[in-house]
Amino acid sequence: MDTIFIDQLAIDTVIGLYDWERRIRQRVILDLEMTFDIREAAATDDVAKTLDYKAVAKRVIAFVEASEFDLVETLSEGIAALILDEFPVDRVTLRLDKPHALRGAKGVGIRITRERSQ
Numbered sequence: 484m485d486t487i488f489i490d491q492l493a494i495d496t497v498i499g500l501y502d503w504e505r506r507i508r509q510r511v512i513l514d515l516e517m518t519f520d521i522r523e524a525a526a527t528d529d530v531a532k533t534l535d536y537k538a539v540a541k542r543v544i545a546f547v548e549a550s551e552f553d554l555v556e557t558l559s560e561g562i563a564a565l566i567l568d569e570f571p572v573d574r575v576t577l578r579l580d581k582p583h584a585l586r587g588a589k590g591v592g593i594r595i596t597r598e599r600s601q
């Protein structure tokens with residue numbers, strides 16, 4: 484299966500456990516890999532036949548900007564669920580980096596893979 488990806492999508496949101504984190508917006512960086520068969524789009528040169536990465540990015544940005552979760556786990560599951568619910572994707576791998584969360588580290592975060600349930 485083919486993959487359509489979005490790399491290093493930077494979004495500011497309320498995320499974190501601590502009181503000071505509830506009062507500010509912090510940057511999260513997303514890498515998304517979504518399985519999609521591109522052959523029909525390639526044969527027709529028609530964006531309507533593919534997974535429009537701009538439409539995915541717009542929807543993910545709106546969700547993340549409006550969210551106020553404590554954990555990166557909850558935010559990541561929410562993003563994966565909305566992609567599988569709203570777009571023709573059977574499998575999504577998502578890496579979420581919270582770059583300013585841990586002094587001394589370039590970043591922290593998680594990577595998850597979720598599939599559409601049959």
Ligand SMILES: Nc1nc2c(c(=O)[nH]1)N=C([C@H](O)[C@@H](O)CO)CN2
Nearest residue numbers: 498499500501553554555556584585
């Ligand atoms: N597994 C996790 N550990 C931690 C999280 C998290 O979301 N998942 N969050 C925090 C704090 O919010 C931290 O990012 C603030 O520096 C700590 N551990």
